[in-house]
Amino acid sequence: MSALASVGRRVNWPGIAVIAAVIVIWQIGATVGPLADMSSVPSVTETVKGFGDLWAANELIPPVLYTLGVALLSAAIGIVAGGLIGTLLGLFAPFRLFTQSSFDVLRTIPITAIMPVLLLLLGAEARTEIIAASVASTWPMLVNTADGIRSIHPRLDEVGRMFGFSRLKRVFKLTIPAAMPSLLVGGRLAAVTSLIAVIIAEMIIAPEGIGWALLTAQQALQSGQMWALVVVCGWLGWLFSLGLTALVNRLQPGGVK
Amino acid sequence: MNQPMYELKNVAVDLSNAAGTRRILEDVSMTVMPNEVVGIVGRSGTGKTTLMRALGGLTPITEGSLTLQGKAVTGPADGVVTVFQDYGNALLPWRTVAKNVALPLEGKVARSELRDRVSTAIEMVQLKGRENDYLSSLSGGMQQRVQIARALVLNPRVVLMDEPFGALDALTKASLQDVLLGLHEQNQATIIFITHDLEEAIYLSDRTFVISGNVSSGQPGHLSMEVPVALPRPRNQLTTREMPEYIALRHRLAEAIDLVPA
Ligand SMILES: Nc1ncnc2c1ncn2[C@@H]1O[C@H](COP(=O)(O)OP(=O)(O)OP(=O)(O)O)[C@@H](O)[C@H]1O
Ligand SMILES: [Mg+2]
Numbered sequence: 001m002s003a004l005a006s007v008g009r010r011v012n013w014p015g016i017a018v019i020a021a022v023i024v025i026w027q028i029g030a031t032v033g034p035l036a037d038m039s040s041v042p043s044v045t046e047t048v049k050g051f052g053d054l055w056a057a058n059e060l061i062p063p064v065l066y067t068l069g070v071a072l073l074s075a076a077i078g079i080v081a082g083g084l085i086g087t088l089l090g091l092f093a094p095f096r097l098f099t100q101s102s103f104d105v106l107r108t109i110p111i112t113a114i115m116p117v118l119l120l121l122l123g124a125e126a127r128t129e130i131i132a133a134s135v136a137s138t139w140p141m142l143v144n145t146a147d148g149i150r151s152i153h154p155r156l157d158e159v160g161r162m163f164g165f166s167r168l169k170r171v172f173k174l175t176i177p178a179a180m181p182s183l184l185v186g187g188r189l190a191a192v193t194s195l196i197a198v199i200i201a202e203m204i205i206a207p208e209g210i211g212w213a214l215l216t217a218q219q220a221l222q223s224g225q226m227w228a229l230v231v232v233c234g235w236l237g238w239l240f241s242l243g244l245t246a247l248v249n250r251l252q253p254g255g256v257k
Numbered sequence: 258m259n260q261p262m263y264e265l266k267n268v269a270v271d272l273s274n275a276a277g278t279r280r281i282l283e284d285v286s287m288t289v290m291p292n293e294v295v296g297i298v299g300r301s302g303t304g305k306t307t308l309m310r311a312l313g314g315l316t317p318i319t320e321g322s323l324t325l326q327g328k329a330v331t332g333p334a335d336g337v338v339t340v341f342q343d344y345g346n347a348l349l350p351w352r353t354v355a356k357n358v359a360l361p362l363e364g365k366v367a368r369s370e371l372r373d374r375v376s377t378a379i380e381m382v383q384l385k386g387r388e389n390d391y392l393s394s395l396s397g398g399m400q401q402r403v404q405i406a407r408a409l410v411l412n413p414r415v416v417l418m419d420e421p422f423g424a425l426d427a428l429t430k431a432s433l434q435d436v437l438l439g440l441h442e443q444n445q446a447t448i449i450f451i452t453h454d455l456e457e458a459i460y461l462s463d464r465t466f467v468i469s470g471n472v473s474s475g476q477p478g479h480l481s482m483e484v485p486v487a488l489p490r491p492r493n494q495l496t497t498r499e500m501p502e503y504i505a506l507r508h509r510l511a512e513a514i515d516l517v518p519a
Contacts, residue, residue, distance in 0.1 A: 155346035158315055162333045163361040163411075173360070177351050252351075 042224045047231070050217075050224025059213060064232060067198055067209035070126065071240070074133030075194035079187050081134065082141025086186070089142070090149025090179070091171065103142065111136035111197050115204045126208065129201040136197035140189035148182020149175060184248045191244050195237060210236070260326060262415060262447045263289040263312060268321035269477070270307055281307045283477035285321070287466060291414075294441060294448045296458035296486075299468035300514060304478030305451045306342075308468070309419045312449060313339045325415070336414040340421050344404045348392055355379065355388040358406045378410040381440055398429035402436070409440060418450035422457070431494050434461060438492060455510045459503060460494075462486050467513045482513045 023044055029035050030043035042050065054060040089096050089103075115132050122128040156178055160170035176183070202211025210233060217226040270282040282304045289295050299305050310316035311323060314333040323330045325337065338361075341347040349357050358375045366374070379385055382402040392400055401421060408416055421437075422430040438461065441448060452458050458465040464485050470478035486506060488497055497503060 153343075153346040155341060155343060156349075159341075159347050159360075161315065162313065162337075162339055164333065164335060169364075173363070174349070177349070180351060 039221070040223050042227055046224040047227045050222065050226070051228035051231075053222075054213075054225055054228060060232070063208070063210045063213045064236065067195075067202065067211065068236065070130060070209065071133065071191075071195040071198040074130050074198060075137050075191040077130070077134040078137025078190045078194055079141050082138040082143075082186065082190060083145050083183065085138070086142040086145025087149060087171075087176070089146035091175070096146075107139045107143070112200055112204070115201060119205045124206050126206050129198060129206040129208075132201045132205065133194045133197035137190035137194035140193055141183075141186040144182045144186025144189065145179065148179035148186070151182075152178045180252060184252055188241070188244045188248060191240060192237070195240055199233065260291075261288045262291045262293070262326060263287070263449075264322075264324045264327075266322045268311065268323055269319050270304070270311055270316060271319040272307065272316070279472060280319075280477040281472055282311070282479070283470075284479050287480060287483075289447060289449060291447055292445050293464065294462045295450070296462035296465035297449065297451045297468055298453070298455055298458045298465060298510060298514060299478070301453070302472055303468045303470050304472060305468055306419055307478070309339065309417050309449070309451055312415075313337060313417050315339070336411065338408040338411055338413045338416055340401075340404050340408050340416065340418040342420040342423055344397070344400045347404055348400060348407075350392050353389050353391055354384060354395070354403055357392070357403050358410050360407060361411050374410050378406040381409060381443075382406045382436060396429075398425050398433065401425065402433065405433075405437070405440075409444065412444065413446055415447045415449070418448065420451050420453065423453065430457070435494065437461065438490075442491065455507055455514070455516075456498070458510065459486055459488070459506045460492060460497060465506075465510065467510065469514065482510075484509060484513075 027044040030041050030046075035041045051060075085103075089100065111132060114135070118128050118132050122131065152175060156174050157170055160174050165173065198209070199211040199214075202209040203215045206212075210229060214226060214229045214233070217223075217229055265285055265287050268282060268285040269280060271278050272281050273279070285308065297305055297308065307316060311318050312330070314330050314337070317331070325334050328334075349360065352360070355375055358378050359371055362371045362374060376385075376388070379388055382405050384399060384402055384406065387395065387399070392403065395403070401424075405421070422433050425433065434457065437448070440446075448461075450458075450461065464483065466480050467482040467484070468478050469481040470476045472478060484506060488500060488502060488506075
């Protein structure tokens with residue numbers, strides 16, 4: 001089997017055909033169709049031009065890199081914090097008893113509602129943005145970790161006791177690996193949540209990155225640029241989940257599925 | 258050598274759940290000698306698993322005394338391994354066969370010794386060639402063999418088995434019974450196993466205990482009969498099972514657990 005043929009088989013031709021059709025309909029609809037008079041809906045060619053303008057002014061790559069960096073950093077913080085608290089919640093019933101309801105209440109507050117508060121408290125800085133996104137991404141990691149650990153069958157711990165393992169050895173050799181699928185799901189959700197929160201935070205809190213670029217284009221009535229940025233956000237999300245899936249597949253051995 | 262492996266004197270076990278505390282086992286006395294193969298049969302819910310867990314140090318006893326080579330059992334003891342009935346919960350699906358078998362030795366022996374002992378144990382249960390497979394690609398019988406190999410890799414004094422072949426088909430069961438008997442011949446270990454299958458108890462054991470009772474109606478499990486099995490070894494799936502002594506033992510056990518209600 002040649003490499004080319006195997007790539008050919010992996011390419012999703014029907015999917016590509018649908019995307020192509022959408023682009024064609026968009027172009028026709030926005031130039032001659034009912035949307036032609038609405039300046040907020042640019043045609044495909046205008047969007048591509050907006051893309052080119054942003055590129056020429058060097059206003060594309062720096063915001064993308066900035067947003068990506070902040071999102072990754074916040075996701076990392078959220079994953080570590082959520083993983084640690086979730087592990088404690090999963091392992092220790094007394095800790096769960098005292099803190100579970102507080103976490104349940106805190107978790108339901110939408111992060112967008114806290115952003116204006118954080119802005120007042122901490123100022124329009126990258127630090128504030130990172131704190132907001134870290135908090136947002138802590139929750140999915142925390143919940144998945146705690147649930148994953150709690151749902152492990154007690155037999156596994158007995159196996160560890162039977163072999164004379166210490167509590168710590170049981171946690172690291174048995175509990176955490178057994179909960180790994182849940183941890184990875186939590187980590188993936190945390191990363192995606194972080195990206196969303198960062199883009200919103202850039203609109204509400206810190207005037208930087210792709211979220212701010214999007215808002216600027218909108219306020220300048222540059223609909224071509226605005227839509228180009230929307231497409232870029234889509235790519236960013238897609239790349240993010242692609243990278244995470246690859247990472248997850250590496251961390252999760254073939255046996256667990 | 259004449260010190261018993263296990264000695265139980267008037268052992269009682271209470272267990273509690275949300276509904277309250279129940280006496281599960283009462284007045285259990287038995288002595289198991291080193292290298293003996295002992296079977297325990299009984300109806301469902303008579304406390305077989307509870308007895309096994311007590312022997313393995315996983316469930317504390319409430320009354321009486323339980324000693325392993327003269328020392329009171331207060332928790333899981335060195336050199337005592339349990340083969341659980343639910344291999345699906347007791348094995349590590351994120352590890353390969355070899356890594357599962359290696360688990361109890363990790364951090365305890367040198368790397369080269371670990372490798373040798375793991376491959377010997379895998380060979381003993383006839384899983385050579387599947388070392389690098391994950392459990393999901395193994396059949397139920399093969400997974401149970403992985404659990405047996407994981408027990409044997411420790412060269413244990415005692416192997417406790419809770420319905421080890423219960424979930425398996427008749428052919429797999431017969432071949433694993435022979436694997437177990439072969440292993441017992443090569444390794445000096447005391448084996449105590451639980452089974453629902455009277456014939457399995459006779460085929461494998463030197464001695465079989467019947468446990469009866471009805472925990473739900475307030476009658477705790479207790480040993481109601483002890484049957485010595487003097488069949489010659491090595492045993493054979495055909496000839497052993499055709500011996501008149503075998504048939505007579507089967508008859509006695511069946512009567513003891515009320516297989517055919519009067
Ligand atoms: N934690 C517990 N609290 C109260 N009762 C329990 C508890 N665990 C088990 N039991 C009861 O103890 C009795 C014996 O259980 P056990 O699992 O030892 O039976 P068994 O002989 O192994 O049955 P089976 O052959 O079905 O596996 C059952 O009636 C069961 O409901
Ligand atoms: Mg049982």
